[in-house]
Amino acid sequence: MKFYALLLSAFLLSATTTTAQQFVMKYGDTSRKGLPYSKDPHVVSFKGRYLMYFSIPPFANNPASGWNIGIAESKDLVQWNKVGEIRPAAGAAYEQKGLCAPGAIVRNDTVHLFYQTYGNGKNDAICHAWSADGLTFTRNSSNPIFHPTGSWTSGRAIDAEVAFFNNKYFLYFATRDTAMKIQMIGVATAPAHTNFNRDQWKQAAGKPILYPQLDWEGECIEGASIIERGNRLFMFYAGAYNNAPQQIGLAVSEDGINWQRLSQQPFLPNGKPGEWNSSESGHPHIFDDKDGRTYLFYQGNNDKGRTWLLTQEEVFWDGKSFKRKG
Template structure:
């Protein structure tokens, strides 16, 4: 009888251990599924790029990114950047689409080039576009002054045209420039995203400080030409004496940079997709932030919401563009799907629903 009881107790202990292991495995699987669900907020369309880089030797023969994408009168328009190396001269191509997925190149030649911007330095990159009430097309771009990866310098400019095919005429000077020495945006401005509102325009942009720390700033304008940086009156000392960022790197995955804001205003509120390089080279990830007023932003608890692994055979991920049409967000991503090959093309991922409420 004693032996039977001992055997029963051993069996019970063994059964308990098995149950605990099963519960642990279920918990791990559930956690993994939750992480996968968070990372799959946007669904990549198809198993390849929607726009590919050009033939070898051409202006876009190695890299292309989505630059500026806008929707007007029932059609999508893309002003993509093409280049053969980086940092180097960049040219802008022009494509159209009826559905945001299948794109047609309107002309094989670029419609706007770095050489047309006197103050561009090394490069000029398209970043945001819109059509004014009078039919004028506006293309916001940023410059890369020196052929360097850090401390290159650069500002934000504007070009206009009567037709997206051009000719494009850049304003003779930048419309937004870096701050004074010691400010949070003292060395370089980049990647403007311009949103039209009932009272004018709002621009979100990347600002670089002297240590290459990158934050996201905001500026407002009545006419889209003359801009005023957002300035919190309660911050009077450098680096926030002249203006203030509206989003700063604070999470571990963001390392020392939140940059490249892509912003749209919906009926539910403001939506921003931003990029962070992570702790190492090639670790680019995308984050989501939402706002009720365009100034105070809340980062998603599920960040990062998109990574290179979310692309087909994802290897690297760089520039993005975002547009919102009929309750669907279209996220365009520059990426390479072949390990060891640095050529980049353009992919698209979508999300239908309310990102502000989610």
């Protein structure tokens, strides 16, 4: 226990100074396990503050509590304070076993949250809720709003990411093959005027749009995060299952459906032995700040998933693609 007391004292400082001008974010919620444990970050700028939505595990003394969603706020994208949780809603039977992997967009004065159910195997699906304050959410009465169909998929849908492009909304999701072995990315679309209800989403491809092919991707591609540059979409994605190690790749598309990898190597690899993310750098979220700077949030750990921390680093657009510092 002495070791983990030291670990907590190190990481509960959600930022550490590395130089006079450079700060490194490390955030881990300790409320569920007594150890830092946060996954699947997604950040929005909303009403004068940054809000980060992330997955939190069941309580250590109550496994039946299931995965839920935590909410933290920040003024600087470095120091984060937890301000809320999203737990299963009364009457929402579809999410009683758990909900997690949030993805959010801000439309007008409303945060729209897209998340997955958890604990239902092939029946896990994408759900939608909205909020005027970013903290308290109203569920979509048509939930779950999406799961894929066809002989290429098991029907499961997780890791929702919604992006507006070419006057429509694209919903990216991870699914598995019928044997529940290979994880891959699919896509659905909805019109610009959508209310995000179930009947608005149409599957845009009868096959995966990105499938694990490279050695480092193993049997899994998941956690798509989308950003637009120069009338093209760029996808940061997680390759390989957790701690395999999972690493982050980058792909590009002209139409949001057909994708091409930009490198055979990870855009952001796991850390070296002894580093905080030696077990993985995974589940990316690319965030465009209001000042024009861009940050890549992701999760990592160095103990094969006993703990999980969230961090971010600034990435740079060179007119053709994104680059890391140095």
